[in-house]
Amino acid sequence: MNRQPTNPYALRPAFSDNPGNRRKQAFVEADQRRRLDEIPQRPADIPYFVERLVNAAAAPKRRPRIGLLCNVAPVEIVMAAGADPVRLDCGNSAAAVAGEEMLAGDVCPLAKATIGVFMREDGLPATCDAFIVPATCDAKRKLGEILADYGPVFQFALPVDKDTVRHSAEAAAELRHLAAFAGKVTGRAPTRKALRAAIALTNHRSDIVHRLQEARIAHPGALSIRDLFVCIQASLFSPEPLETWVAHAENLVHAVKAFTAERRNLRRRVVLTGAPIIWPNFKVLNVLEECGALVAADTLCSGAQACIDPVVLAETSLDACFRALAARSVFGALCPCFSSQATRLSRVLDLVEKTRADGVVQYALRLCQPFDIENYRLERVLKERRIPFLNLRTDYSLEDTEQLRVRIEAFLETV
Amino acid sequence: MITAGLDIGSTTSKAVLLDGDRLLGAAVVPNAALPSASARLVFDAVLDGSGVARGAVGAVATTGYGRRLAGFGDFVITEIKACALGAVRVGSPRGPIRTVLDLGGQDTKVVAIGESGGVEDFAMNDKCAAGTGRFLEMLARKLDLPLEAFIAAALRSRNPIHMNATCAVFAESEVVSLLARNIDKEDIAAAAHQAIADRIGAMVRRVGQQEVIAFVGGGALNRALAAMVEESLNKKVHIPESPQTLVALGAAIAAGGRAAEAAL
Numbered sequence: 001m002n003r004q005p006t007n008p009y010a011l012r013p014a015f016s017d018n019p020g021n022r023r024k025q026a027f028v029e030a031d032q033r034r035r036l037d038e039i040p041q042r043p044a045d046i047p048y049f050v051e052r053l054v055n056a057a058a059a060p061k062r063r064p065r066i067g068l069l070c071n072v073a074p075v076e077i078v079m080a081a082g083a084d085p086v087r088l089d090c091g092n093s094a095a096a097v098a099g100e101e102m103l104a105g106d107v108c109p110l111a112k113a114t115i116g117v118f119m120r121e122d123g124l125p126a127t128c129d130a131f132i133v134p135a136t137c138d139a140k141r142k143l144g145e146i147l148a149d150y151g152p153v154f155q156f157a158l159p160v161d162k163d164t165v166r167h168s169a170e171a172a173a174e175l176r177h178l179a180a181f182a183g184k185v186t187g188r189a190p191t192r193k194a195l196r197a198a199i200a201l202t203n204h205r206s207d208i209v210h211r212l213q214e215a216r217i218a219h220p221g222a223l224s225i226r227d228l229f230v231c232i233q234a235s236l237f238s239p240e241p242l243e244t245w246v247a248h249a250e251n252l253v254h255a256v257k258a259f260t261a262e263r264r265n266l267r268r269r270v271v272l273t274g275a276p277i278i279w280p281n282f283k284v285l286n287v288l289e290e291c292g293a294l295v296a297a298d299t300l301c302s303g304a305q306a307c308i309d310p311v312v313l314a315e316t317s318l319d320a321c322f323r324a325l326a327a328r329s330v331f332g333a334l335c336p337c338f339s340s341q342a343t344r345l346s347r348v349l350d351l352v353e354k355t356r357a358d359g360v361v362q363y364a365l366r367l368c369q370p371f372d373i374e375n376y377r378l379e380r381v382l383k384e385r386r387i388p389f390l391n392l393r394t395d396y397s398l399e400d401t402e403q404l405r406v407r408i409e410a411f412l413e414t415v
Numbered sequence: 416m417i418t419a420g421l422d423i424g425s426t427t428s429k430a431v432l433l434d435g436d437r438l439l440g441a442a443v444v445p446n447a448a449l450p451s452a453s454a455r456l457v458f459d460a461v462l463d464g465s466g467v468a469r470g471a472v473g474a475v476a477t478t479g480y481g482r483r484l485a486g487f488g489d490f491v492i493t494e495i496k497a498c499a500l501g502a503v504r505v506g507s508p509r510g511p512i513r514t515v516l517d518l519g520g521q522d523t524k525v526v527a528i529g530e531s532g533g534v535e536d537f538a539m540n541d542k543c544a545a546g547t548g549r550f551l552e553m554l555a556r557k558l559d560l561p562l563e564a565f566i567a568a569a570l571r572s573r574n575p576i577h578m579n580a581t582c583a584v585f586a587e588s589e590v591v592s593l594l595a596r597n598i599d600k601e602d603i604a605a606a607a608h609q610a611i612a613d614r615i616g617a618m619v620r621r622v623g624q625q626e627v628i629a630f631v632g633g634g635a636l637n638r639a640l641a642a643m644v645e646e647s648l649n650k651k652v653h654i655p656e657s658p659q660t661l662v663a664l665g666a667a668i669a670a671g672g673r674a675a676e677a678a679l
Contacts, residue, residue: 366541393541400541402480403522407539410495414534 013149016098016119024094025116029054032280039224039289043255046227048248049234053279056086056238057124064186065239067128069114069143070136071301072333073156074325076311077175078132079198079242080190081182086239088125089302090114091278093396102146108367109396110276111139118150125150127239130185132156132178136337137370154181161339162331171326172319179322192318199311199321201242205235206310208249213304215256217296217355220269222259223252225295226285229303233279236306267294268358268412271351273344273378274392275365276302281396284363284404291408296355299334299347300363336370344374345381352387358415359388361408366395388415416473416674419461420666421454422494423481426520426548427633428453429663430461432472433671440465441660450481454488476670478662480521492669494662495526495537501665502629503532507653513625516615516644516652517662518634520548523615525622538622546614548634550583554607557590558600565604569639572605579610586610608639616647624648631658 036050064083068075075085090096090113098119099112117123125131125147133144134156144155157174159167183189209232216223231252235245270288272295277285288295299305311328314320334344348360360382364371375391382389390411394400417439422429428446432439442460446453454477462469477488478497494517502512511532517524522539523546529535540546555565576598578589586607593603619628628650630641635658645652655661 403539406480406493406495407537410493410534410537413493413496414537 007145007148011149014102014119015121016101016116018098021094021098022120024097025092028092028094029280032282032286035282035286036226036230039226041221041224041259042227043223043252043259045248045252045255046230049227049231049245049252052238052240052245053230053234056240057122057127059238059240061127061239062241064129065127066130066132066182066185067125068132069140070134070335071236071306072134072136072158072329072335073132073178074175074311074329076195076198076202076325077179077190078182079201080194081179082186082188082194083129083182084239084241086124086128087236088114088117088128088131089237089276089278090117091276091281091302091396092116093281093398096396106367108137108139108365110278110365110368111143113396115143115146118147124239130154130181132181134158136335137368152181152185154178158330158337162343164327164331168323168326168331171330172322175322175325192316192321195318195321196313196316199313199325201246202307203310204246205242205249205307208246208253209304209308211253212249212256213297213308215253215259219256219259219261220265220267220294220296221261222256224289225272225298225303226282226289229277229282229285230279232303232306236302237279265294267292268415269294269296269355270359270361270415271296271348271355271357272298272300272303272361272363273348274300274361274363275368275371276300277363278302283396283398283401284392284394287401287404287408288361291405291412293361293408293412295361296357297351299344299351301333301335305334305347336374341374341377345378348378348382349385349387357387359390359411361411362389362391364391364393366393416671417467417471418667418670418674419458419472419475420497420663420668420670421457421475421477421479421485421488422497422660422663422666423450423454423457423477423479423485424519424521425480427659428457428479428481429660430457431660431663431667432461432465432467433664433667435671438664439467441657441663443659450484451486453481454485474670474674476666476673478666490670490673492666495524496534497662497665497669498524498526498631499528499532499534499665500668501661501663502526502528502631502655504664504668505629505655505661507627507629507655509627509653512627512629512653514619514622514628515661516619516628516630517632518548518611518615518630518640519632520552523547523618523634525615525619527622527625536622538618540614540618546611546618548632550586550611551607551634551637551640553583553587554590554604557587558594558603560600560604566608566637566639568601569604569608570642572599572601574599574602575609576602576606577609578603578606605639608637608643612640612643612647616644619648624650626650628652629658629661630654631661633659635659 095116
C-alpha cells in the first residue's frame, strides 16, 4: 500500500514515554484556552469549535481515518473513499520538544511538533489508518519516510512551479494515484458521485469561510482572528464529520453578521501572511490583538486560505473532478515550496485593497527557509507600493513575546 | 511644563527631565531586580541630580522593556518611537538624523526616520543575544577583562582574527579555544567587536542607510565598536553627546506632546 517501494530500512515506530512532556503539552493547550477566554467579543457558538478542536484526539472513530500534512492534498478524495480526513500538523511547543528525541534541535518546529505527536501512543495519528504527506518543503518531504514507520504513507508529489500547461496533466494523474491509495485503505474506490458529493460539502465550507471573511471585513471586531482560526481549524484538525461543523458554522455566520458595533472601530487593520499558525501556537495572534491590531484577513494555510477557495467544476467526469481539485489545491496554493511567490503576492495585495488594510504583517517561522527567502521580494514589493510591512520572525517558544510586543506596537504606531 | 521620560531597559534604566525644550537633567542607573524598582531608582536619581521636586513633574512617559511594568507613569511609548523623537530633537552637525542604530543590552534596533521626522521603518534583532551589548559583556568576562580594558584591548589589536557571532553561548567556548591556542586577548577582543559590528552593519543596510546615521544606546559608548561599525557601513556615524539617554529624551518629549494634547 505504501506508494514508495517497500523500504528495506524500515524501522519500528518510535514512541516517547515522558509524562513530564505530556503534562507540558496539556499545559500549553490549557494556557492558550485561557487566553481565548479573555477575548472580549465572542459569539455564542464558539465553545463548540473550541471543544471540537481541543478534543480532536478523543473523537470517536466512526470509519477509516486518513491523516494529512499540509493543505495541498485534496481532502475530498479521502472523503469520497469513505474515510475521515484529519490534518495532523501540530503547533504545540511542548510537542516540538518531544520531537527533538528524533530530530535535531534546529529542524523546523512545526515538523518537530508533528513528529512529537506521532510519538504519542494516545495521539491522533495513532487513530489513523494511513497518512498523506505532500512533498512541499524539505521537512515534509523527509518526514514522509519517517512517518511510513507508523502506517501506510502516500507521498504526494508536487510540481516545482505552477506552469499549468506543463504540469496540469501530471497533477491530475497524481490525484488519481491518491484516489487509488485512499480506495485501498478503505476498500472503497472514490466514485464520481462520491467525489462530487464531497466537493459539494467542502464548497459549502468555502462559502461559509468566505461569508465569515466578508462579515469580518464589514464589521471589524465582530469575530476575533483567534476565534476565526479556532473555527476553521476545528474543521481541518478534527476527524469529526464536516456536516456537523457546517451546521454550527452557519449559526456562527448569522451571529457575526448580526453584530452591531457600539461605535466605529478605529483599530489598525492588518493583513496577516506567512507560515501556518496552528493551534495552540497562537502567540502571534494573541500579541497582535492585545496590541490593538485588527487582523482583517490572512493568507495562512491554517487560516482562511486553507478553505476559502471553492472547487470550480466545469464538467462532471472523474478526470474533470481531479483537474478541478488540482487547480484549487495545488495550483491555487500559496505555499512557498513552489518556485514563484507570485500567487501569494497577488493574494496579499488583493486582500490589502479589499480590507483597506493599514499594513501587512508576515509571520516567518524561524527555521522555515522558504518563507525567510520569500521575505526579500515580499518586503520590496509592498514597500514599492507604500504598504507598511512588518516581518515577525519567531518560533513556537514564548520567551520573545515582549520583543514581539515592541515590534508590533511600534509598527502600529508607524502605520 | 516639566516632563520626564523613563527608559527601563534590560541592563540599565535611563531618565531625562525636560522643561519644554530645556534639559534639566539626565540619569543612568544599573537595573534592580524588578522593573518597578529600577523605574523608582532612576526617577529618584534624575530628580535628585536636577533638584526638581517630584510634585513639579507634570507628566511621565515610560518606554523600554519595563515600560508597562514601571508601576507609575502617565503614558507608555515604544522605544522605537521614542528613539526617533529623541534623534530628531538632538540632530547632528551634518544635518537631520535619518537612521538611528541603537545597541542595547538585550536588543539592537535600527530606526529609519522619514523626512517629516516620523518612524519610516525599523528592524530589531531576532530573539538572540548574539547581536547585542550583552554578547560583548559576556566575552569580556570570559577574557577576565573589565569592559573598559576589553574595549581598549580591541583598539590595540594588530593581528585581526575572524570570529562568528551566531551564538553568544558558543562564542564563549570559541574564546576558550582561542585562548588555548595562545591567541592574544587583544585580537580576540577585536574579533568579538568585529563580529557584532558586521551583524549590526548588515541590519542597518537592510533598513537602508540614509545619512546622517546616528549610533546610540550603551553600545555607542564603545569606541572600538563605533570605529568598526563605521568600517562595516563604509560611512561615518554620528554619536550624540549623551547616546545612552536619547530614548529617554524621546519619551520626555512625547510626554510633553501628550500633555499638551490633553490640555486642549
